[in-house]
Amino acid sequence: MISVCVNGYGTIGKRVADALGRHPDVKLVGVSKFTPDADARIAAAKGIRMFVPNENHDAFVKMGIVPAGTVEEMIDSSDIVVDAAPDKKGVKNKEEIYMPKNKKAIFQGGEKENVAEVSFNARSNFNSAKNKNYVRVVSCNTTGLCRIIKPMLDNRDDLEKISVSLIRRGADPNDSKGSALNSVEWEANSHHAHDVQTVLGPIPIKTTAFKSPQTLMHVHSISMKFRGPAPSKEDVEAIYSRESRVALLMTATSTADVIEKARDLGLARNDIFLVNLHANTVISDGGELSMSITVPQESIVVPENVDAVISMAGLMDQETSMGMTNKILGLGNIKARMESAFS
Numbered sequence: 286m287i288s289v290c291v292n293g294y295g296t297i298g299k300r301v302a303d304a305l306g307r308h309p310d311v312k313l314v315g316v317s318k319f320t321p322d323a324d325a326r327i328a329a330a331k332g333i334r335m336f337v338p339n340e341n342h343d344a345f346v347k348m349g350i351v352p353a354g355t356v357e358e359m360i361d362s363s364d365i366v367v368d369a370a371p372d373k374k375g376v377k378n379k380e381e382i383y384m385p386k387n388k389k390a391i392f393q394g395g396e397k398e399n400v401a402e403v404s405f406n407a408r409s410n411f412n413s414a415k416n417k418n419y420v421r422v423v424s425c426n427t428t429g430l431c432r433i434i435k436p437m438l439d440n441r442d443d444l445e446k447i448s449v450s451l452i453r454r455g456a457d458p459n460d461s462k463g464s465a466l467n468s469v470e471w472e473a474n475s476h477h478a479h480d481v482q483t484v485l486g487p488i489p490i491k492t493t494a495f496k497s498p499q500t501l502m503h504v505h506s507i508s509m510k511f512r513g514p515a516p517s518k519e520d521v522e523a524i525y526s527r528e529s530r531v532a533l534l535m536t537a538t539s540t541a542d543v544i545e546k547a548r549d550l551g552l553a554r555n556d557i558f559l560v561n562l563h564a565n566t567v568i569s570d571g572g573e574l575s576m577s578i579t580v581p582q583e584s585i586v587v588p589e590n591v592d593a594v595i596s597m598a599g600l601m602d603q604e605t606s607m608g609m610t611n612k613i614l615g616l617g618n619i620k621a622r623m624e625s626a627f628s
């Protein structure tokens with residue numbers, strides 16, 4: 286049993302805390318909560334232990350929540366901290382709290398790679414986090430790309446180059462600030478290519494990122510060039526149908542279509558956790574393969590955070606850990622039901 290806390294209870298933190306709370310080998314010490322708000326009320330009603338800054342203790346008590354202690358006490362009682370603070374605040378937490386306390390920590394993709402000893406994706410490099418002190422779970426976009434590229438690298442040794450156009454969501458659904466309302470912004474040679482390399486090594490990849498004014502999902506158009514004939518559509522379906530964290534959707538035609546099925550299937554928070562590979566976008570032509578994926582940004586990194594904890598603690602091997610994480614999140618069931626809906 287390993288004691289873990291979540292520092293930062295926002296979009297990612299609340300989902301990771303729920304998942305860790307269901308893991309049989311993890312004791313969820315609690316979460317940090319800085320603001321006494323509606324999210325705190327919901328967490329309290331779910332029985333999640335909340336640790337707050339000393340100066341906010343009375344404000345929480347006034348709203349009927351008795352904090353379990355201070356943020357500092359939460360970190361002291363944990364073996365590993367999952368840091369889910371806003372971009373670039375994780376590194377500050379590392380320097381000011383985790384390092385002085387000699388505490389192991391997992392960071393998120395909004396931090397630079399050098400915040401950690403290793404950048405992590407469970408399917409690609411599970412063992413690299415073993416016994417490490419600092420691990421970074423890569424961003425939602427990079428996680429989606431790693432789940433697609435790694436199985437292809439396992440199947441083919443003649444991949445010559447990969448080009449990806451990422452159409453990013455402008456904001457999360459709960460974000461009232463967001464991106465430009467009437468414009469698509471772009472970034473050539475975006476950082477995503479290098480980010481994938483932090484996990485998979487020096488593979489030949491280039492990315493361009495577009496930010497679009499919608500909140501549902503990221504969409505990636507991926508092109509792979511092979512030295513030999515590209516895999517056929519049937520080959521692609523065979524490779525990815527074996528992947529437990531890829532949903533192979535045959536008939537979806539929009540992100541709205543995908544999220545509506547997540548709603549209709551009653552998935553909590555509409556969380557799909559899987560990367561969706563859209564089989565109806567697969568084109569194999571000579572040495573080139575193109576296909577599109579959709580990335581549910583709020584949930585895709587949740588299983589990776591759980592596996593990072595297990596790998597760091599050396600509790601299970603890759604297959605056992607990913608299997609257990611899939612089980613507690615119901616990923617087999619979600620994959621089967623999404624694939625059936627879009628068969």
Ligand code: NAD
Pocket residue numbers: 292293294295296297298317319320369370371372373374378393394395396423424425457582583586
């Ligand atoms: P968020 O803004 O939704 O939540 C961050 C939470 O951290 C808030 O509750 C905030 O009050 C709290 N916080 C503020 N200062 C803090 C501090 N110093 N220490 C601890 N907590 C603090 O952010 P998010 O979307 O959950 O993103 C968290 C991290 O996950 C970022 O690195 C982000 O890049 C990454 N990430 C986000 C997404 C996404 O789509 N939202 C996907 C993958 C990765």
